[in-house]
Amino acid sequence: MPNRIGRAFFSRSVQAVAPDLVGTTLLVGGVGGLVVEVEAYHHTDPAAHSFHGPTPRNAVMFGPPGYAYVYRSYGIHWCLNFVCEPEGSAAAVLIRALAPTVGLTRMRRRRGVAAERLLCSGPGRLCEALRVTGALDGCALDEPPFEILSRAQAVEVVAGPRIGITKAIDKPWRYGLKGSPFLSKPLPQTRRRRA
DNA sequence: TGCCCGATTAACT
C-alpha cells in the first residue's frame, strides 16, 4: 500500500526530488491523480522566479521545504510548485501534469471539458481541476487539503528540456513518466517521428 | 510611473 509522503522527502536537491515525484499520487481535497510530469527550478537558475531574490509573490520559495508555492501565470492561470532543499535554496518543483484517477466527475465539472486527457495535462489545467489557487500558497504538503502518496509500483522516468521558458532552455530538468498519454507535451524519447 | 514580458491556455486562421 502507498504511504503518505512526509516533509523530509522534500529536503533534498530539486534534481533528486523532481524525478522521485513522478509516479506518486497527488490529491487536493480528495481529488487528483498520478504525477506524470514535473520541472525543477533553483535560485541559481535564470528561469526560476527566485533568481532575482525574494518578493512578496515568491516568498514561500525562500522558506522551508515541504510547502506549496502557488503563483498566477499570465494573469490568468494558477501554477503549483513544491518547495525543496534546505531553507534558503529557493528551489521548487513545478507540477505540470497528472493522470487523473480520483474525482473525475468533480474535475470535469470544474474544467468544463469531458475528455480525460484535457483535465490535468498542463500546469494551469491541473490547478483548475484540483481547485488549487493562491489560497493554498504556503500550505504544508503533508497536511490537508494536500495528500501525496508514494509510488504503488516502480516507474520509468524520462528527462528532457523544460517548456515555455526562454532562459536556460538547454537544461534537461523536465521529468516525465515514460510513454504517458497525459504529458502536456511529449518528451524527446517518447516523441513520434516527424513526417 | 510606465512599459514590456512571462514556468499558459483556448480559440481562432
Place this chain on the structure above:
DNA sequence: GTTAATCGGGCAA
C-alpha cells in the same frame, strides 16, 4: 501559426 485574456516583477526614465 497567431492572438487575446490580464497580473506581478524587473528595469528604464
